[in-house]
Amino acid sequence: MTDLNSGENPYSLPHSLWPAEAMAELEKQGADALGLTLYELMLRAGEAAFNLLRQRWPQAEHLLILCGHGNNGGDGYVVARLAHSAGLTVTLLACEGSKPLPEEAAQARNAWLAAGGVIHAPDIPWPERVEVIVDALLGTGLNRPAREPYAALIEQANRHPAPVLAVDIPSGLVAANGTTPGPTILAAATLTFIALKPGLLTGKARDHVGRLHYHGLSLDRWLSGQNAPWSRVDVGSLSNWLAPRRASSHKGDNGRLVMIGGDRGTAGAIRLAAEAALRSGAGLVRVLTHADNIGPLLTARPELMVDELNDKTLDSALEWGDVVVIGPGLGQESWGKNALKKAEKSQKPMLWDADALNLLAIRPDKRQNRIITPHPGEAARLLNVKTSEIESDRLLAAQRLVKRYGGVVVLKGAGTIIASQQGQLAIADVGNAGMGSGGMGDVLSGIIGALTGQKLSLYDASCAGCVAHGAAADRVASLRGTRGMLASDLFSQLYLYVNPEMSTPVK
Template sequence: MRYADSLPEALYSADSVRAMDRYLIEEQGIDGFDLMQAAARAGFRQLRKHWSSLGSLLVLCGAGNNGGDGYLIAANAQRLGIYVECVAVAPSSKLTGDALRAFEAAKTESVPITEISDLAERLLQEKLLASDVIVDALLGTGVIGAPLAPFAEVIRAVNQAKRPVLAVDLPSGLDASTGAAAGNVVQAELTVTFIGAKAGLYTGMGPAVCGEVVFEPLATHEQINGCSEQPVARLARWRDCKAGFLPRPLNAHKGRFGHVLIVAGDFGFGGAGIMAAEAASRAGAGLVSLATRPEHVTAALVRCPNVMVRGVVHGSELTTLIEQADVIVCGPGIGKSAWGQQMLQQVLRSTKPRVLDADALNVMATRAAIPFGQHVLTPHPGEASRMLGCSVAEVEADRLVAAQKIQRIWGGVVLLKGAGTVIATGSEMPVVIAGGNPGMATGGMGDVLSGMLGAFIGQLNDIGLSTVAAASAHLTAGDKAAERLGYMAMLPTDVINDLPFVLKETDVIGVRNHREEE
């Protein structure tokens, strides 16, 4: 998923965006049809910008404002001599208000309009395949649940045609508030969204179906400022995290940048701890220690000679290591054996900041051990479902709510991994992290993130800011790796290799931290 620079920070529910639309019309005196025309012009402008050699266009129109936007986009295309056709998937006889005015405007411009009831399935497929671009103006933010006939069949035909799609406001079939998709959903290459940024475009199924997202406000800040609607989340990118970092002073020493202890790597999972330790080193930690199975010590030293590696057999051997550390990362590759549980119990007894990942979360899900103090929990949807006692589908149905539920139960900061990473702190609105790609869907990426989290927490004074910054830098480095390597060949170590360039390019060469060596 690509994000345009124009994207705002505030993310809203579908209900809030509709309320904002009503506010502009009822309180600010903006004519509803004028607002629809502005949306159509903005959508058409982005259409021409994205597909500069556009020759033919097929616009699929529903009822309501979304369909009205589609008819006006078609009218704009017709005026510029682009070959355009509309398919009325919602019967034009049922159009009312501004949508009906838009339909009449398209007819005035002599746009060919065909009712879906008059179009055989084969002919619809031919029209789809013959178009340079398809405009999805089928279903707006007011539709919840799986699309019904004939919309479901049209959406399926659009996806089968594999032609480029511009989605108006959001891909039809996607829940604008949650990012869930209960049925068929349009796969768009470009989504132009209006009035307020919808949270569902950036998490859940949103990143998979929206393509590039462009935001068009349609109103000035002054016009919308008086509206009382509150966002449900905040969108964060790596560039937004720079304010928390300061250059390292010339007299800096390793004691000022945190000592991270990684507790990881049972039999068969030695690489998890090694990758976490290497990632912590690359993310700027002053010192990194790795407590792992003795059998993994040699491999760890060969890979990361800068890391202090200790082979441990019993949990009691962690006591001194924990005392020396500023931050503890526990979970990558610890497994569910007695060894891993011993290690976790020792970590949970400490009041130092902790990052708990992977099987540490699975053990916690049994309620056998409840953490206290400052901690970051990093579940993927499967782990989240076990922590909440629900299905993965229920977690993915509303990722914002799921992250907040985990935070209320377990405290600390919760980082729910997956497409559209969600961070819940309890004290502020959830944060959705921009970035990431399918190449990161491979074993070990979470271990890299855990190491980075430990390093950032060791360098910053704010565990919430550290979590947002680490997640953002992780996804940005992953996107850089994908640019070089593509998706299929990416490895977690490629993200580690690109991390220095992310930090360097953004001028983040140091951190705010005044810890002195003892």
């Protein structure tokens, strides 16, 4: 048995990400490759879950274990047997099904009974003293609301004060996309096995997963030789994209960025984006905005070059710049529309955000030199669907956006998804609830634009930008909390992440 490969360090999670529907075949192929039976993998999963439980709650003496009628329930039987052997008090509730238990789960159930264990019906009164609840009800195959008696057990566990350890995935959470079609376990910790599934990282996952842990069940090395279709990106990934600068580099080497936006009354949006670009290492940042905004922007940040947006200055800037960012505070009046019509003719790398996306939804086009950064509401307008449809499957939504609009898509939200026309897809495993405030998207646009100007590909700049953005917010949250976080608060921490040789991982 390998040691538990997670501990308290979230950066030990693998960076490979697999579709939920691939899990059964991966498990079988991996077991065959290593000469293991599926029951031996179940024993390893149960042992890993029990070891984690003892690490996190070493004083716990009474466990309540909820077992479903499948292989996830089999893992629960293994945990129960190991806990019983260790002298803990175990109350195990099991849901019966209309079909026989899978072979491996039946073996685990019989071993629990042979060890003197008792199986209780799911509707018995719960013991007065329960210190940890183990959720082994439903696994990664769920794609619909939990039915009775599962739903009632999930709701009862959520009302109980004891912390919940979810085995593989919180019951009720859809592993494919992170949706919650019905009652879903609110776990304090989740231990997932063999490979990471998207539903643990995006959608509603953060409301339910708690602290995510991982165990490869000794299949790690075999799995690393397989080609994972998707990836998880985090602070540990930044050094893959951002190298220390040459000592002889100068501002001309670091990108000339043109930023277009800030109609009357919306100077803040373009100012946040422009300063974020500077803070992310852009060599020169030229802002074209409404004339009323020139004085305030120069006063606030004299390192910017600021000019009035008109046909003459726009032609000059588009010729001068290496990268174009358009949209923050742009508005949807003729002023903004005219700027977008002219800017969209450029073949230089560009990023469209905010009102540029709202205008794009009216006149869709497909191009490969563009990054778009919609939040779910903007994504819904771009695909002419309801926002709820975007949130019902964020991975599919990102892939549909790429297919329709080309280039690279950054679908923002809890578990931001980055997808490219070439089929690349990543989930950014950073960020927190404090980022739900005005201006955060403007800051992200500036960061990604700056990194694009530093010669990263559109996809790499998007991944690195999302990670640096979310990691800076995580750092702020660790110092001040999430409530009251401002977009401009990220500037004081951003340097740690665009210079990864300086950064200390913070979760």
